[in-house]
Amino acid sequence: MGGIGSLATARPVRTVGSYWPYATTLFDYVRRAMPITNPLSLSDDEVYAVSAYVLFLNGIVGEDAVMNAQTLPQVKMPNRDGFVSEWPPRARN
């Protein structure tokens, strides 16, 4: 949690809220890998709830926000435009 606005400073803090470009990646990761001791055990509703909770902890959505297939893709993360694609690669040393 935290770190929003710190990426260009001498002490960048990279979290879901400050660094991740897409909220849907959070859904994907929780669904495939969590909980660490029993992955693939959560229902889609539960994955949406966990995603909503993590986004709330990071101050991205409000406490009453409902995340589902329509609302989650609408969430714009603070670092949405923070990545530069290197594919195809440009010439470099």
Added chain:
Amino acid sequence: MDRKPRGDSPSRDVRDKAAKKSRRGFLKQGAALVTGAASAGLAQGADSTTAAQALAGHPWERVYGAGFTGYGQPSRFEQPVMRHIGKPYGDLAPGSGSALAPIEALEGIITPSGLHNDRSHSGTPDIDPKQHQLLLHGLVQRPLAFSMQALWRYPMTTRTHFLECSGNSARALAPQPAQVPAGAMHGNIACSEWTGVPLRVLLEEAGLMPQAKWILAEGADSAHMSRSIPVEKALDDAMLALYQNGERLRPEQGYPVRLLLPGFEGNMNVKWLRRLKATEEPTHTKDETSKYTDPLPDGRSLQFTFEMGVKSVITKPSSTMKLPRTGFYEISGIAWSGAGRIRRVEVSADGGVTWADAALTGEERPKALVRFRLPWEWTGKEAVLQSRATDEKGRVQPARKAWLAQFAPDVRYHNNSIVSWAVGTDGSVKNVYV
């Protein structure tokens, strides 16, 4: 260390002519040094007393030897040669982290399968090959599912390639230089002979649709680690590897099938491959956004930096070792590039002030390790050993400070900067930052 100390440089003749010397001329010089060293007393003279001792008959010569085993193991006297294991979450997640190859103890270019670097996100799954399937679907004309038995019948190819984790040498970015063996810092690299089915063959059978520009590769580990692969690489030299160094893949290397993308960062060479899904856009998985991205000083980050850069490291002598006495030593190390072949490796003994070409031994294969060697006379003075590789595209391994200047302070990936080992007057070899 801020200062580059004057110390022993490679033979004065070599340094003076380094700029113009051909490799053949340099090897002759090397041979001369070897001859000189041999007469300097590396071997003990075998007088009749020494000969009698050597032939007296040790205990192992007086008893019948051990019987045959089904799967051979190293000598018990080599037990200390093991992978360096790092588990950042401790026993909470004992399979999340890395087991690094002990490159300081290895020679040649092939990493023994049991010592190959192993980076995993949720440990090694125990996969039954009779039940495991590889699904190929998404933007294809014919979605397909392959059993291992089916995959095994496709035409195969054999290639020798390195696999390097993008986070290799991240430990060398710590504020203070760690005094641990070379492998504990730079050992997330290994090189094997891989045999498997070219991915192109399966993609042609499934029939990629024209709008398919990316392929999501997903593993069957509990983390279901997944990465987006550009279709150009998938159709180029990508392989579904089934064999490693002649035998079936080890479990920690992806048994029964892994994706092999020669020259691309290790994370993308998905182990325990269970799915390839052709898509129009990249999936932007956790491991290509949150991780494996390169932060810049201005707050932005580079994404999709797939190709591993040109790199080398001296493995012998290296940090924590000690030179027992002055005299001849053969500097030995490994070099590689994700872009292709290594063209040259230079070695310095004075922290980068002067350089001489090392000899590259063995076949120069693209996107594989090459072993370099250079004879060196240590006269007892302080020295700082470095190696600098150049690949066939003309890219040169960068100095540490120049590389660091490109990134934000918390950069962790793609560290291919020059490695420095300081030799003290007592012969101790230490990790230093130059």
